[in-house]
Amino acid sequence: MTLKVEAKKYRNLINGEWMEPASGKYQASVNPADTRDIVGYAPLSTTEEVEAAIAAAKKASHSWARLSPVARGEYLRKAADILEKRIDEIGETLTREMGKTLAEGKGETARGVAILRYYAGEGYHSIGDVIPSSDAESLLFTTRVPVGVVGLITPWNFPVAIPIWKLAPALIYGNTVVIKPALEATVTLMKVFECLQEAGFPPGVINLVSGSGSTVGNTIIEHPDVKAISFTGSNQVGRMIASKAVERGAKYQLELGGKNPSIITKHADLDLAAQLTVNAAMMSTGQKCTATSRAIVVKDVYDEFRAKVLEKVKQIKVGNGLDPETYMGPVASKSQFDSVLAAIEKGKAEGATLLFGGEALTEGELAHGYYIQPTVFEDVTPDMSLAQEEIFGPVLAMIKVDDFEQAIEVANGIKYGLSASLFTTRLDEAFTYMREIEAGVVRVNGESSGVELQAPFGGMKESSSHSREQGRAAMEFFTSIKTITMKA
Ligand code: NAD
Numbered sequence: 001m002t003l004k005v006e007a008k009k010y011r012n013l014i015n016g017e018w019m020e021p022a023s024g025k026y027q028a029s030v031n032p033a034d035t036r037d038i039v040g041y042a043p044l045s046t047t048e049e050v051e052a053a054i055a056a057a058k059k060a061s062h063s064w065a066r067l068s069p070v071a072r073g074e075y076l077r078k079a080a081d082i083l084e085k086r087i088d089e090i091g092e093t094l095t096r097e098m099g100k101t102l103a104e105g106k107g108e109t110a111r112g113v114a115i116l117r118y119y120a121g122e123g124y125h126s127i128g129d130v131i132p133s134s135d136a137e138s139l140l141f142t143t144r145v146p147v148g149v150v151g152l153i154t155p156w157n158f159p160v161a162i163p164i165w166k167l168a169p170a171l172i173y174g175n176t177v178v179i180k181p182a183l184e185a186t187v188t189l190m191k192v193f194e195c196l197q198e199a200g201f202p203p204g205v206i207n208l209v210s211g212s213g214s215t216v217g218n219t220i221i222e223h224p225d226v227k228a229i230s231f232t233g234s235n236q237v238g239r240m241i242a243s244k245a246v247e248r249g250a251k252y253q254l255e256l257g258g259k260n261p262s263i264i265t266k267h268a269d270l271d272l273a274a275q276l277t278v279n280a281a282m283m284s285t286g287q288k289c290t291a292t293s294r295a296i297v298v299k300d301v302y303d304e305f306r307a308k309v310l311e312k313v314k315q316i317k318v319g320n321g322l323d324p325e326t327y328m329g330p331v332a333s334k335s336q337f338d339s340v341l342a343a344i345e346k347g348k349a350e351g352a353t354l355l356f357g358g359e360a361l362t363e364g365e366l367a368h369g370y371y372i373q374p375t376v377f378e379d380v381t382p383d384m385s386l387a388q389e390e391i392f393g394p395v396l397a398m399i400k401v402d403d404f405e406q407a408i409e410v411a412n413g414i415k416y417g418l419s420a421s422l423f424t425t426r427l428d429e430a431f432t433y434m435r436e437i438e439a440g441v442v443r444v445n446g447e448s449s450g451v452e453l454q455a456p457f458g459g460m461k462e463s464s465s466h467s468r469e470q471g472r473a474a475m476e477f478f479t480s481i482k483t484i485t486m487k488a
Contacts, residue, residue, distance in 0.1 A: 010190040012049060012210060013427065015056035016203025021045045021211075029187045032099040033320040033328040033369040039097045042186035045211035050178070050219040053207035057149040057176040058225050060204030065146045067172040071443060072172055073123030079199035080381055086195060087113065090160065095321040096186045096317050098156055099329040099370075100284045102322055112164040112192065115470075117167035120470070126449050127173075127479070139486045144479035145480075146174030147251060148227035151220035153213075154240070155233045156332055157287045157392075159185035160192055165453065166230045167206065168473035177436045178207045178216050178226070179270045182233075184333050186210045213237065227251060230477065231471075235390075235462060242465060252270040253477045254287070254465040255458060257390040258418030260448040261411040262292040263433065265404050265424040272445065273423035274308035280421065280447040282316060284376050285331050286394040289463075290419040290441060290449040294380075294387055295398045296407045302400050306355070309376060309396070316374045329372040337370035340393030347386040351396070352377040361468035382410045390416070404429055405463070417460030421448040441466065 009026055011018040021043035031037035064072070083090070091106030100108075118227040125317045133140035152166045154314050163179055170177050181189040193208045217237075220226055221244050228251035231241050238254040245252035262277040264270070280292035297305050321329035331337050337360070344358050357373030378398040380386045386397040387410075401407045411420060419441035424431040430444045443453070456473035458464045467477055 007040060010043060010187060010210070012043055012045055013052070013193050013197060013206065013208045015048065016052045016141065016197075016201075019049070022049055027183050029097055029184065031096045031369075032332050033096070033322070034365070035368055037096065039093065040187035040190070042183055042190075045209050045216050046192045047215060047219045047238045048115050050209050050216050053178045053209045054149060054220070054223050054225050056204035057178050057207055060202055061146075061148055062118040064202065064205050067174075069123035069127070069172060069174070071123075072174065073120035075199050075201050076116045076120035076168055079196045080113045080120065082195040082198050083109070083116065083192065084113045084157045086191065087476075090188065090191045092322070093191055094159060094185075095325050095329070098159060098332045100287075100321055101326050102324065105321065106286060108160050108352055111453065112160040115161070115164045115257070116168050118453055119172045122169070122172045123473070124441055125472075127475070133149060133485060135487070137487055140484070142481050142483050144173065144475065145482055147478060147480060148175060149225055150175045150228045150230060150478065151175050151223075151226040151461075152177055152179040153217050153220065153229065153231045153233065154179065154181050154396060156182035156185035157284070157289070159188040162232050163189055165193065165470055165474075166232075170230070170478050171205070173475060173478040176205045176219060176476055178209060180209055180211065180220060183210065184214065193408075202451060221245065222248070224248065224374045228477065229253070231255070238465075251477065252465060253467045253469070255469060256463050257392075258289045258291070258459065258463050259294060259388065259390050259414055259416045260290060260292050260421075261294045261417045261437070262298050262421040262448055263407045263411055263423065264295060264297045264305050264424070265407065265426070265429055266298045267426040268301065269425060269428065269445070270301060270305050270308055270421035274305060274312055276421070276423070276447045278309060278312045280449040281396040282313070282328050282394050283449070285328050287332060287336070288449045290451070292421060292448045293391060293395065293397060293413070295396055296402060296410050297398060297400055298407060299400050299402060306378065306398065309355060309398070310402060313374050313376055313395055318361055318366070318371055318373065320369070328374060328394060331372055332353070334370060337372065340372055340391055340395065343385070343391040343393070345391065345396060347377055347380075347384065347395075347397070350386070351379070352384055352386050353379040355398070357394075382413055388414055402485075408436050410435060412436070415462045418463035419443070419459070421446060440468070
């Protein structure tokens with residue numbers, strides 16, 4: 001392949017200006033499909049730069065909040081139009097930076113455009129209720145006001161969609177933002193911010209500070225002027241953010257890990273179930289918080305389902321995401337590579353049977369990237385780490401159960417509760433599952449992965465802070481309610 005040597009040094013956006021990092025230090029963003037390819041350099045910023053961004057956001061806060069939501073929506077609409085023109089380029093950067101296929105990279109960027117347009121339209125919708133007062137002479141109503149400066153901390157697996165699904169509602173409801181993306185995928189978001197900046201947001205309304213979690217992330221979390229923190233990432237970091245936010249009375253929202261089941265009953269359409277389970281487990285190399293990682297299969301159809309899954313997994317073409325033939329790219333980084341392989345070894349040591357895969361791929365061009373075979377285990381029992389711990393890679397654990405009731409029990413026997421799938425042709429099973437399953441995103445005859453931008457998204461149990469993102473649900477987090485009684 002011909003290597004692109006772009007290797008541009010990116011800058012922070014603070015108070016409407018692109019600023020080089022005061023430290024003069026950068027981290028190379030490396031293509032996980034071919035580590036000889038440097039996608040760009042992300043600034044390693046200091047505490048002072050985060051403080052400057054927060055001060056700028058605070059200064060811009062009042063006048064941004066005083067604009068009408070319709071006027072704020074115009075900025076989002078303009079940003080969407082600019083981003084739309086760069087879908088191919090930014091989609092390709094996304095693929096080079098975190099490894100998912102080009103179709104997924106472009107698809108995610110197009111989703112970013114759609115989210116911006118959706119929230120631009122939100123500027124026309126109602127933000128309060130009129131409530132009958134016990135005093136006939138009074139007008140009792142609610143309205144919603146912005147929270148103020150909000151801090152957004154995002155992971156690397158959806159470097160366009162997740163930042164946009166946080167910042168678009170934050171902005172339309174009148175907040176100003178300081179965002180810190182994951183270092184592994186900062187370049188992609190820098191390009192999205194070039195589009196936002198071109199849309200002409202007033203200085204200080206949108207700020208991006210790149211750097212480490214311990215310096216940049218932590219300063220955002222602890223700063224008294226940051227009134228709300230929206231975080232997507234690991235449970236470990238999420239818990240720490242929650243306790244710090246509670247300590248200083250800040251609002252917080254966490255979207256965390258998952259270990260999502262796909263239940264296959266004896267009444268399932270097995271071709272559909274096998275195809276969608278494999279898609280949900282292996283697309284994006286299993287690095288979606290909503291990916292299927294447990295196939296819970298009723299024993300009557302286990303052998304047939306297993307054969308269909310194996311047939312599909314064997315056909316998976318692993319390679320560089322830029323190659324149109326590729327179904328599954330590399331994992332996103334060296335640390336992902338090490339932790340997924342370690343989880344596979346742990347699974348083997350605990351006594352699960354490796355049905356397919358389980359190895360790194362190092363032949364030819366793949367020698368330069370972080371490639372792992374699509375991996376399927378069977379004889380997994382519900383207590384094994386393969387059935388309990390999030391792996392965040394292309395690993396599917398097959399669990400055989402006696403009946404539908406046991407399938408639900410196993411699906412729920414876990415600390416996570418993000419998404420779930422059921423495959424059945426029976427209405428009674430579908431209704432029982434919809435009632436009993438402990439998950440925030442519930443699918444019947446559909447993949448556990450994927451979200452609809454106009455619908456609430458989030459998990460139950462330890463998968464979230466029990467708040468919801470996206471759709472109109474985002475308004476809860478990014479506003480406060482004022483209850484007003486008015487009398488002449
Ligand atoms: P991570 O928790 O390591 O990092 C997420 C963000 O937090 C990054 O920007 C990182 O720099 C920052 N961070 C790290 N340490 C910090 C600290 N001490 N203080 C402040 N910020 C800090 O997660 P990741 O590896 O980027 O992402 C993978 C995880 O994200 C998985 O667990 C996955 O399930 C989860 N995820 C959840 C959802 C969801 O919506 N529920 C979506 C995508 C990913």
